[in-house]
Amino acid sequence: MWCTKSAAERRYLSRVLVSMAGYVLAIAGVSWMFAHYHPQGAAVYLLALLPALPIFAVIAILGIYLSEEKDEFVRTVLVKSSLWATGFVLAFATFWGFLQSYAPAINRTVNFPMYCVFIVWWVSFGLAEPLVRRTYK
Amino acid sequence: MKNRLRVLRAEKNWSQADLAEHLEVSRQSVNAIETGKFDPSLPLAFRLARLFEMTIEEIFSDDGSS
Numbered sequence: 697m698w699c700t701k702s703a704a705e706r707r708y709l710s711r712v713l714v715s716m717a718g719y720v721l722a723i724a725g726v727s728w729m730f731a732h733y734h735p736q737g738a739a740v741y742l743l744a745l746l747p748a749l750p751i752f753a754v755i756a757i758l759g760i761y762l763s764e765e766k767d768e769f770v771r772t773v774l775v776k777s778s779l780w781a782t783g784f785v786l787a788f789a790t791f792w793g794f795l796q797s798y799a800p801a802i803n804r805t806v807n808f809p810m811y812c813v814f815i816v817w818w819v820s821f822g823l824a825e826p827l828v829r830r831t832y833k
Numbered sequence: 834m835k836n837r838l839r840v841l842r843a844e845k846n847w848s849q850a851d852l853a854e855h856l857e858v859s860r861q862s863v864n865a866i867e868t869g870k871f872d873p874s875l876p877l878a879f880r881l882a883r884l885f886e887m888t889i890e891e892i893f894s895d896d897g898s899s
Contacts, residue, residue, distance in 0.1 A: 702859070766857065766858075767857075767858045767859050767862055768858075768862070768873070768874050768877060769858065769859060769861060769862035769865050769866075769871055770859055770861075770862070772871070829861070831870070832861070832864075832865040832868070832870040832871050833864070833865075833868070833870070
């Protein structure tokens with residue numbers, strides 16, 4: 697069964713869970729700091745970096761998983777899925793950038809913070825993986 | 834790439850899961866290799882050859898596609 701997890705996958709999932717817990721804590725902490733202390737200057741940059749760090753970690757964790765996973769077929773599926781997701785995100789971000797330039801009204805109607813590209817990547821990855829896997833059946 | 838894995842596996846009365854366990858890969862890997870949709874790496878091809886006590890050429894044949 698596909699759901700049988702390798703040791704590398706179990707490590708990957710536990711690492712992601714820890715990072716996501718860190719992300720939730722960082723978001724809560726930073727939001728609280730901004731709400732109560734209204735930081736200025738360099739502190740704003742440092743605080744903005746805090747919730748991004750667990751996301752950086754998740755990207756690194758995916759890379760570690762790819763290097764630790766012994767099953768070459770699983771690695772191939774993951775790499776192809778991530779390439780599809782990366783391609784989609786790059787295309788989407790490019791289109792969105794032009795849309796912001798040529799149809800600035802979009803900025804008033806749709807709030808799309810840049811950090812959401814990570815979510816778009818994961819959704820794309822999640823959609824691409826079963827499709828990539830299907831090509832091998 | 835064509836291969837005789839399904840026949841060789843049947844001769845040993847192994848399921849795909851059994852073969853996957855011997856090779857320490859997922860059952861999906863075995864299925865993808867058997868159907869010729871996924872070409873194994875050279876190390877995995879050697880592991881298969883050792884497992885069935887054959888040469889790689891006796892298991893896999895180049896059908897001309899890359």
